[in-house]
Amino acid sequence: MASRIDVSIENRRDDRPGEAAHGPNTCPRCRSHYRDDELDANLRVCAQCGYHFPVRARGRIAQLADGGTFFEQDADLRSADPLGFFDLKAYTDRLAEAEMATGLGDAIVAGAAAIERRPCELAVMEFAFMGGSMGSTVGEKFARACERAADRGAPLVCVTASGGARMQEGILSLMQLPKTVSAVDALREARTPLLTVMAHPTTAGVLASFASLADVIVAEPGALLAFTGPRVVQQTTREKLPDDFGLAESNSRFGHVDAIVRRSDLRPYLGRLLALFA
């Protein structure tokens, strides 16, 4: 019987080993506490221990894009409810709540931008919107970003943070895997570069589709990058997990990412890559 779970959109927030939930501005590693403006000023990285706090999509765009260059696209796209999905709550209600909480129409923000004066398309996922889960709207906005990038001949930079496919859209959420892969195929046919920055967490359906197909894959320190998260692996296999199971550092050792780049270095690093791919 298939009792395994490989898509979890609700409970991956603290799937990194040894990190229990705390207040949003308390460092789970060294317990330092920060005011919002302190954290923001340091790119939401713990000044004491270097722990990388989650960054919201709009904050990420502000960190990466040159001031005033981001021009959002497809902001009006919204998820439909093709299955009339209702668990403990209706999917439509969850969508409305997520929009209220994040101010975003869905779990990705995409548009034209410049990074270090290099034009690009920039697509940033929002984990706070239903665990960054990928439904039809996320897939569509990513695919359209690919198409705009190919049309303009500008590289696509995508920052990922996702618990996987959005199960409230059933099989259509699974279809966002081959859909985004198709979009990457068209991007590659146009010889347009794709760079992904894998932020915490990049898992399941997003890792198993477009995120892994980038020309260059950059990871943030400590990010969980796994098809199946540690809890499910542990529950399913009863294996003893390595301490760094699924983390960026482990992925780097096993050859799956090109570089782990600290957030403070990320913008110049992307700038260098964009210059090389220009």
Place this chain on the structure above:
Amino acid sequence: MASRIDVSIENRRDDRPGEAAHGPNTCPRCRSHYRDDELDANLRVCAQCGYHFPVRARGRIAQLADGGTFFEQDADLRSADPLGFFDLKAYTDRLAEAEMATGLGDAIVAGAAAIERRPCELAVMEFAFMGGSMGSTVGEKFARACERAADRGAPLVCVTASGGARMQEGILSLMQLPKTVSAVDALREARTPLLTVMAHPTTAGVLASFASLADVIVAEPGALLAFTGPRVVQQTTREKLPDDFGLAESNSRFGHVDAIVRRSDLRPYLGRLLALFA
């Protein structure tokens, strides 16, 4: 300093673990002894334990090709001595001795054939000719076999048995790797199949070039298939070697061969493959 050896043409005859030298018709595994005609009648496989004795190129062709269908090509090609190579003996003398001993012009015999009524090109290496080493002539005859196969649209079946590149031709023997790879590339461009049967031993430069690039790779039981043989690995790394190090069975477990096929099944197996690729 580089004291490693990865091409050995003289001393790989009994590199399979636990098999010391015996008389040519004594089974090194179970010590059964056979007359030549007995062994030949059983395809040179030990009737007691299934050990696969080496097969000479002409014998292999007789085992595989339909009677009267083999039509040899390039039999007149001979190795030159571009380096004027002389170790304890002149390369030209070694060539002459090998030709006397085997009746072959070099370590490969190639030509048109039919296997189970399927037309193909057939190229068979001769380990008895200087350890089946690949010099310019072996590379050339293989490349020409590729070209004939592409021209005729008939699959190329190649039976390999080689200690590697022929060091008496110096760097030109190393160049037979990209040369035969180039020939395979042209064969693939013509969408003409390449099937290799890896017999004992298929090592070093032959394993690291055309042999590994076949559409389907079949191995004989117990054959050593290794880039570096067990003795050199042991000497260089001081590692403890697994019992089946480098053998066909180990290669199969690690995903490098499609099937291990007993010699008695080889002809019908190739016939089925040729039918599928026809």
Place this chain on the structure above:
Amino acid sequence: MAADPESKPGQIEQLRLRERLTKLRDLPLLRGVGVSGELGRLERQIERIAAEPSADEVWHSVELARHQDRPYTLDYVERIFDDFVELHGDRALADDPAIVAGLARFRGRTVALVGHQKGRDIRERTYRNFGMPYPEGYRKAIRIMELANLHRFPIFTLVDTPGAYPGVTAEQHGQGGWIARCQLEMIGLEVPIVSCVIGEGGSGGAVAIAVADRVLMQENAIYSVISPEGCAAILWRDASEAKKAAAAFKPDARHCLDLGVIDGIVPEPPGGAHMDHDAASALLAESLETALGEIDGNEPKARRLARRDRFRGMGVFVTP
């Protein structure tokens, strides 16, 4: 809620459903039926598609899709294909028995076959890892599909897995990446590809080998983003609510057809494929042949682009 038969599907869904049904009635979408002559059955199935399937009906599919006597890939291979030669190994690390791949004859021509393989008894189940591939399995699949592409053999894939294996080594070897690369590979092939979900089409591990020109499902197969138990554990916080979850996320063939995810439903013998392997094989063979026939004559580059467009278009969203 939607799991409840008397609830109403959303407006958009109703619209889509009506549109699709109009098309459905004009197309031979229930593959194999035409050949086997059960036209009445086709009618009845269309009627059943028109109605929202009940929670019981959906759950019945889940049970049959996982039935221990259900035919697996190799059961079909031996009945449908001739001269199957299995090919092994990913040329890097291992041969993964959870995926079988090879060449065979089908209706007088050579085809490549890739499929998940479960095991029938305990020993084989362990050997096949319950049909849950490692990255090595997807690399083998890629290798055989590249071989097929080079030699212009059409490709059939049979999908039957609870999902890709969720283990430490599988993760370390790049499970997510290889599922992605297997899909990219299939998008790029110039030969015809027909996939059929023959049992459990479990998540990324299933779609990895189902990026085809025509995607079919057997009548009682399921195709889903997550197992019912997994969905229930997450959303209902109770794995025993699996039946409720299944009714909500609708993994059955009729819903998948309606949502435009698959192109046709392959009929099974009365009671399900497990009742008669030979009959199930004959129906599947007819469907594969029909589906292949629809795409076989197309120009390779056009077929490749159509395949890409097919998947590019998946999903439902709104622009207010």
Place this chain on the structure above:
Amino acid sequence: MAADPESKPGQIEQLRLRERLTKLRDLPLLRGVGVSGELGRLERQIERIAAEPSADEVWHSVELARHQDRPYTLDYVERIFDDFVELHGDRALADDPAIVAGLARFRGRTVALVGHQKGRDIRERTYRNFGMPYPEGYRKAIRIMELANLHRFPIFTLVDTPGAYPGVTAEQHGQGGWIARCQLEMIGLEVPIVSCVIGEGGSGGAVAIAVADRVLMQENAIYSVISPEGCAAILWRDASEAKKAAAAFKPDARHCLDLGVIDGIVPEPPGGAHMDHDAASALLAESLETALGEIDGNEPKARRLARRDRFRGMGVFVTP
């Protein structure tokens, strides 16, 4: 014997030598020389090629090629290229430090770089495995070359390895197969490729990344099918006869040029590259630019076929 300066080369060899030398004198084959203006040196080198190099000269190259202060790939990268971004990993199993790969700027354009990397001190030597790659290293090389091909970046490879690593795990992971696949990959690329042997070009592990449109060697590099010690151990049954073996199998640049294996010799600063890394880098950079310039304008498919033909034609044989 041939190792002995007074012995005579065979008839065929003499013929080939004369033919090649005639061509040589008309061609700017000693790359970089023209730019650095040392024309007299070019003349002298041609004279030296005309004469059979002595055993001592050959052995001197062996010693310099392995000199512990000789510049390695990353020494050249930091001096020749701008904005180098190293890329890591084979996407399957590991990142092999014995091969470095990445993108960089060269003369105002983006290029891809792949090279063996030895270590300078004990710690780095161990980390780099003495420049002996695992199959993982060749897979990384393939990945970066595919990336370069997709985005139309020219490729430079720098060759400097005693050989592919001869260990148990390397064998289990398919060392031979990946050396073969790396060559096949390079034969198939449509972008320009220039390779230079900058130290030890050791056997299959070296040629795996040296299937280029133009293959260069530094003046004191060696390129060989086997190490002198290995050859001596096998043929003389005495590894200490390495000098004799080297003289016999002629791994030096001048012989490689004469045999048609390489297209040019890159001059080193007086005394050898280890004497002046900056000067050696400047000379190498000029040579790379010249070589790239020769092939850069060619039509991609024609360039690919010319590369294939180049290697297809390697070797000497007779038809009596």
